[in-house]
Amino acid sequence: MAVLLLAEVNNGELALDATAKAVTAARAMGDVTVLAAGASAAAAGEAAAKIDGVAKVLVAEDASLGHRMAEPTAALIVSLAGDYSHIVAPATTDAKNVMPRVAALLDVMVISDASGVVDADTFERPIYAGNAVQTVKSLDTTKVITFRTSTFDAAGEGGSAAVETVSAAADPGLSSWVEDKVAASDRPELTSAGVVVSGGRGVGSEEDFALIEKLADKLGAAVGASRAAVDSGYAPNDWQVGQTGKVVAPELYVAVGISGAIQHLAGMKDSKIIVAINKDEEAPIFQVADFGLVADLFEAVPALTDAL
Amino acid sequence: MKVLVPVKRVIDYNVKVRVKADGSGVDLANVKMSVNPFDEIAVEEAIRLKEAGKADEIVVVSIGVKQAQETLRTALAMGADRAILVNAADDVHTDIEPLAVAKILAKVIEEEDPGLVLAGKQAIDNDMNATGQMLSALLGWSQGTFASELDIDGDKAVVTREVDGGLQTIKVNLPAVVTVDLRLNEPRYASLPNIMKAKKKPLDEKTAADYGVDTSPRLEVVKTTEPATRAAGIIVGSVDELVSKLKEAGAV
């Protein structure tokens, strides 16, 4: 069986961690061909060729593929689909935008956010905000799947796959890119960080979110947030952890001023060690915490930052 | 411009989900059901477009069991004009897959000819995040997913999307499918007079067969299980104790 894996490429650069985790999931199903698509994607293709377990890399470069617009990217994948039994990607927002479109064009169902591979046709995926896990067997000839990266280890390096170029499909010309608003940060990326410190509504303001950031920087951590903190403007949208935000599973997750709604737990309950700091001893976050501290965060967080 | 909004009846987001002991699924009997929260945001956005003079009619469509009538009435009470219920299942536990839903919606859209489809980005039951993209593909339309801002600008829509890196703004040709994210708006509550009025608004009933769409699943559900549970933790008495526990565990 042959697997086509859409690499995560941002501005010409390979998102190695997400792509390598999807490679681990994909290897279980057959030979993996990675597709690196973008306005420039050659460097990303070269980087993907070094991932252990990658058999071949296809590079597609075209202006229409520059910002991962759904329509031209899906058209490209569909033009290549005939050679593959599985078409997969890490479950990033880019892939979630494109892959259901690919599936519909192929008249097959998509399997979103798969968290486990049982066999080449059968996959596990969380449903109901992770309150249940469904095992589904695909009856379709081509399987289109996005993999939840937090549940797979990244494949190592050491590969030396051959790199070929392929041409873009005709751009349907239905949409155009206007702008990206991406905040540059020196902190680790949220979904691949070993430590995450998240703040919730309890933090109370954008200014006081600095307390969370200071603790994060002391731990070399990424910063996360609850939906309430993002909705209130304390933190940007790309920090949201949860059912509809990012799913993380770091070695250490510190939840500060977060009550622990199921929609938040959906994004962090597979973390190895969970610490909760909350002044309400009844807060549901304590039910999933390994270490709970019932305290006012405005005292506890600075004290913790100093003590570390 | 006519706006079409698909709405799904799902378990209320506050309900604690119970997995059936025999592994056959999630217990939905006698459980509070509501409009999928994302779909509520889509309905609200359609109403705001109408209030701003950019839309003239809002049609809501639900595909599923007959009980989805209530879901449609809620959307009508918020301010939608007309509803279509496509009966596609008898058992409340049957979840029609996004591909089949998209195929039925594509047929409805052939008849209704809307200028814009506003859909929720995902349903909080199957968490599939797929119907809008699939519908857009079947229609050969453009798509703007995970919208936190939407502007109609002549024959185009400007969509700001919540993506992993932050925000992306794109321009899509109309007609388009736009799927909405949490921060697009805060849906209104229906007032009592509007709930009464909604009872008189038109609600057409159809079946999946009327549209000639086969809804048999492509994904066979082998089993549904409880997620792994975490071992109970401890409450520490102080910041110092927390630090020493973290050191013992090798976490810092």
Ligand SMILES: Cc1cc2nc3c(=O)[nH]c(=O)nc-3n(C[C@H](O)[C@H](O)[C@H](O)COP(=O)(O)OP(=O)(O)OC[C@H]3O[C@@H](n4cnc5c(N)ncnc54)[C@H](O)[C@@H]3O)c2cc1C
């Ligand atoms: C469709 C849908 C999708 C959703 N998706 C997500 C998602 O992806 N991610 C997400 O996070 N949420 C999501 N939610 C929202 C979720 O239901 C909760 O509303 C949200 O997680 C609450 O955020 P919070 O814990 O920060 O706020 P709250 O629930 O208000 O909790 C604040 C906590 O801070 C504590 N606190 C206050 N002051 C202090 C202090 N001084 N010191 C210590 N503790 C203090 C309080 O005791 C309380 O426990 C979603 C909801 C819906 C309906």
